[in-house]
Amino acid sequence: MEQQINLLAQLTVVDAQLDELHDELGDLPQEVKKLEAIMQQKLAVAEVTRKLLHELDHLRGTAHVTSQESLDKEAKLSQQQFQVKNNREFDAITKEIDHLKNERAELEDRLRTAGVRDENLRTNLAIQEQELEEASERLKDKEKELEALSGDQNEELRKFIGVRLRLSGLIDDTLETEYERIRTFHANAAVPLRKNSCSGCYSAVPSQRIMEMKYRRDKMYTCENCGRILFTEDVVVDIESILAEA
Secondary structure, three states: OHHHHHHHHHHHHHHHHHHHHHHHHOOHHHHHHHHHHHHHHHHHHHHHHHHHHHHHHHHHHHHHHHHHHHHHHHHHHHHHHOOOOOHHHHHHHHHHHHHHHHHHHHHHHHHHHHHHHHHHHHHHHHHHHHHHHHHHHHHHHHHHHHHHHHHHHHHHHHHHHHHHHHHHHHOOHHHHHHHHHHHOOOOOOEEEEEOOEEOOOOOEOOHHHHHHHHHOOOOOEEOOOOOOEEEOOOOOOOHHHHHHHO
């Protein structure tokens, strides 16, 4: 058990280093994801505006042909009205002619407002593209910042992760499970005694418990207050030695 506790002491030091490396990134990964979402949203908005402008250009480009086709069809229907055999056919043709007239009236209304709509859409698009460019610059800056930090950390992370995997393989599964459970509450799951107290929560450890820890090293001891795994002060962890063994 003594060797296992020593391994846990090493593991908690390695985990502290890994936590520190991850903390250095701070909120940068989340900020990058947020900016990416903003970019996608602004891209979608600008695309809608471009589509509306395209539809408006198409309307103005085809309006004359559409209107002429409608007039030609109306003229043919008007001629057919004089050839019908009953009122039902006459009413059907009249209804179709009215429909064509309404379509042309609607087309003329859309053309009358096309200029104003075009101006408004192009103004909106200019604003949207400016916002998109600004968002893109912010995203690039954050990505560079994250890349710089990640690049500096990559080698260290690989080293510590490798050490952690090695230590985990040497620790008893039951003991490691308990260690990981405590880690969900306390980042430093295993801590040394300091001046007869738990160095995690600073609660005093009874003298009898301290004597047991010193002379009965065949079992694991935990703090009665915070639940952290305790080891004696003579257990010294040298991080450089640990890395050298990796």
